Amino acid sequence: MLERLEGLRIIANAQALDAAVWPNGSRVFRLAADDVFLLGDGEVHLDDPHAIVELETGFSGMSMEPAAALDWLESTCEWELPGQRPAFAQGAVAGLAVKLWFDETEVFVMTASALAAELEERMP
Amino acid sequence: MSLRITCPHCGVRPLEEYLYGEVPVVPDDVVGDDARDLDRAFMRANTEGVIRERWFHAMGCRRWLWADRDTRTDEML
Amino acid sequence: MNEFIEAKVALQWQQPKAAYDVVIVGGGGHGLATAYYLATRHGITNVGVFERSYIGGGNSGRNTTVIRANYGIPEAVRFYQRSLELFASLEDETDRWIMHNQKGLLWMTHTEHGMRAEKARAAVNTAFGAKTRYVEPEEIKEICPQIDLSGGGKFPVLGASYHEEGATARHDRVVWALAEGAMHRGVHVHQRAPVTGLLRDGDRVTGIETPDGPVSAGVVVSAVGGHVTTLASMAGLRLPIRSHPLQAFVTNHYAQAFDAIAASTDLLFYMSQTARGEMLLGAEIDRQPSYSYRSGHHFLESCAHRAMTLFPFLRDLRILRQWTGICDMSPDYSPIMGKTGVDGFLVTTGWGTWGFKAIPVGGEQMAQLIATDKTPELIAPFSLDRFARDRTLADRGSAGTH
Ligand SMILES: Cc1cc2nc3c(=O)[nH]c(=O)nc-3n(C[C@H](O)[C@H](O)[C@H](O)COP(=O)(O)OP(=O)(O)OC[C@H]3O[C@@H](n4cnc5c(N)ncnc54)[C@H](O)[C@@H]3O)c2cc1C
Ligand SMILES: [Zn+2]
Numbered sequence: 001m002l003e004r005l006e007g008l009r010i011i012a013n014a015q016a017l018d019a020a021v022w023p024n025g026s027r028v029f030r031l032a033a034d035d036v037f038l039l040g041d042g043e044v045h046l047d048d049p050h051a052i053v054e055l056e057t058g059f060s061g062m063s064m065e066p067a068a069a070l071d072w073l074e075s076t077c078e079w080e081l082p083g084q085r086p087a088f089a090q091g092a093v094a095g096l097a098v099k100l101w102f103d104e105t106e107v108f109v110m111t112a113s114a115l116a117a118e119l120e121e122r123m124p
Numbered sequence: 125m126s127l128r129i130t131c132p133h134c135g136v137r138p139l140e141e142y143l144y145g146e147v148p149v150v151p152d153d154v155v156g157d158d159a160r161d162l163d164r165a166f167m168r169a170n171t172e173g174v175i176r177e178r179w180f181h182a183m184g185c186r187r188w189l190w191a192d193r194d195t196r197t198d199e200m201l
Numbered sequence: 202m203n204e205f206i207e208a209k210v211a212l213q214w215q216q217p218k219a220a221y222d223v224v225i226v227g228g229g230g231h232g233l234a235t236a237y238y239l240a241t242r243h244g245i246t247n248v249g250v251f252e253r254s255y256i257g258g259g260n261s262g263r264n265t266t267v268i269r270a271n272y273g274i275p276e277a278v279r280f281y282q283r284s285l286e287l288f289a290s291l292e293d294e295t296d297r298w299i300m301h302n303q304k305g306l307l308w309m310t311h312t313e314h315g316m317r318a319e320k321a322r323a324a325v326n327t328a329f330g331a332k333t334r335y336v337e338p339e340e341i342k343e344i345c346p347q348i349d350l351s352g353g354g355k356f357p358v359l360g361a362s363y364h365e366e367g368a369t370a371r372h373d374r375v376v377w378a379l380a381e382g383a384m385h386r387g388v389h390v391h392q393r394a395p396v397t398g399l400l401r402d403g404d405r406v407t408g409i410e411t412p413d414g415p416v417s418a419g420v421v422v423s424a425v426g427g428h429v430t431t432l433a434s435m436a437g438l439r440l441p442i443r444s445h446p447l448q449a450f451v452t453n454h455y456a457q458a459f460d461a462i463a464a465s466t467d468l469l470f471y472m473s474q475t476a477r478g479e480m481l482l483g484a485e486i487d488r489q490p491s492y493s494y495r496s497g498h499h500f501l502e503s504c505a506h507r508a509m510t511l512f513p514f515l516r517d518l519r520i521l522r523q524w525t526g527i528c529d530m531s532p533d534y535s536p537i538m539g540k541t542g543v544d545g546f547l548v549t550t551g552w553g554t555w556g557f558k559a560i561p562v563g564g565e566q567m568a569q570l571i572a573t574d575k576t577p578e579l580i581a582p583f584s585l586d587r588f589a590r591d592r593t594l595a596d597r598g599s600a601g602t603h
Contacts, residue, residue, distance in 0.1 A: 198491055
């Protein structure tokens with residue numbers, strides 16, 4: 001189910017991240033103003049000479065079919081899910097810290113690998 | 125209904141996503157290093173009213189934010 | 202009308218006098234017990250208790266009524282053991298049925314570390330006069346047949362400390378028995394009488410301010426529970442207290458008898474059965490200081506969930522009521538009693554989530570301090586200046602919110 005992910009962790013100033021052009025088809029998890037987790041192949045151009053870009057292997061995730069995912073999320077989230085697509089959201093899902101990527105074709109569900117087994121138990 | 129706190133990055137979220145961060149304030153009229161250390165370590169205004177405090181968005185962006193809360197009602201201002 | 206309400210009706214309510222020897226602010230268990238022991242042990246009856254709401258309307262009427270002495274440090278074991286004795290004789294002494302019921306308390310653990318802690322607890326208790334022993338799972342099952350020793354497969358019960366004298370009593374009856382005992386001896390108890398300020402002469406506190414005017418006092422005792430920092434600030438005093446909400450709830454009637462009080466440190470809950478057969482549960486405090494009585498659904502869910510891992514029968518019960526109290530938490534989880542450095546102003550606070558069991562001993566000791574102007578040996582370690590003297594009494598592992 002949830003698989004260990006290999007992505008890029010990018011710490012940079014917020015304006016540079018706002019202006020960045022991300023590779024086509026990539027999933028962009030804007031974890032904080034100055035913090036991105038990027039899943040996808042291709043070059044990233046950032047206007048920040050002090051940016052830190054590292055391989056990040058601490059998350060696990062899986063892709064879900066949108067209708068099934070929304071059903072599950074609506075019953076396990078106490079907060080409002082984003083309406084637009086694509087979108088990123090993060091918060092408590094079934095009591096665990098979860099990060100979500102929404103687009104037209106999927107909902108990608110991700111969490112810290114240490115919580116992955118527990119999250120699986122709480123998934124449909 | 126659980127208390128809700130607005131994270132500027134992640135949005136409106138239930139209290140359970142956050143950790144509490146106390147902000148000890150030593151009043152100016154506490155004088156002397158020992159007295160100020162003692163006050164900072166232990167004494168609290170414990171205000172019945174509006175306080176300024178910090179919350180850590182542990183289940184979201186993992187950043188600290190500032191908030192004002194009325195401790196009598198738990199209303200976030 | 203039950204015998205208890207009748208007793209209430211027969212009480213003589215007085216108008217506040219302009220002066221009392223002793224003014225006690227707060228008509229909770231600790232304020233009323235102080236008045237009761239002043240009157241019964243020292244013949245001091247020129248005493249006025251000022252309660253802003255109704256007596257027992259604070260935490261003394263909101264708690265889960267666990268009485269026990271199985272603390273982790275000698276000072277506390279001795280102190281609470283004295284309270285057990287006073288509680289056991291309170292019914293005879295006041296001639297009021299407070300429903301004191303010795304049940305035995307099981308404090309369960311699910312980790313190696315917890316086992317060591319409970320064994321240490323049993324040893325310290327035995328050394329300082331409390332009846333506690335370490336018990337193995339088989340005996341736990343005998344004491345408490347409803348338990349799932351496997352803890353739902355996730356939290357196996359490895360052992361427990363068993364505190365035979367663990368008990369419960371009906372909280373509002375305790376409060377009223379003390380109020381009545383004090384009032385029959387001449388103490389004035391005033392309900393709907395908020396204290397809005399303190400009278401001061403220089404640094405000394407000389408009385409209180411009320412909406413009906415000032416009342417002077419030889420000594421003012423703060424027994425206001427979670428609101429203590431607000432009152433103390435009127436005396437120019439800062440205290441090491443934060444007020445945190447604590448919630449509890451009861452289920453509907455459970456048909457079987459559940460005799461013991463069951464607690465788990467690792468799972469952070471405790472449970473007992475009320476005289477009406479309801480299951481009464483509590484858990485930990487809210488993390489943020491607050492004076493709001495707002496009850497949270499999240500608390501119910503997580504507390505019930507943890508309790509069900511040991512007691513699957515709870516699944517078939519419904520939650521009937523939940524409520525909240527505001528607890529005066531001290532940094533070391535021990536009470537703060539006695540002199541404050543401000544003349545004429547005493548406190549009894551730091552009762553946090555654990556002060557119901559201490560109502561008789563707290564009152565007895567505060568009364569002795571007031572009557573003799575000397576801090577009794579039993580409460581000397583709990584004085585406010587311990588923080589400045591670097592003599593804190595850390596016992597968080599024993600506070601357990603009950
Ligand atoms: C849910 C819950 C469960 C608990 N379970 C247990 C347990 O199982 N065992 C245990 O030992 N302890 C328990 N406790 C703790 C225990 O209830 C308290 O420590 C104890 O009741 C404190 O008594 P008190 O007299 O100091 O305070 P209170 O009973 O709170 O009394 C203080 C009184 O002061 C009044 N007051 C406040 N300000 C003013 C003012 N300005 N003027 C006049 N009056 C004022 C208030 O109205 C109140 O009536 C629990 C507490 C809670 C909330
Ligand atoms: Zn956030």
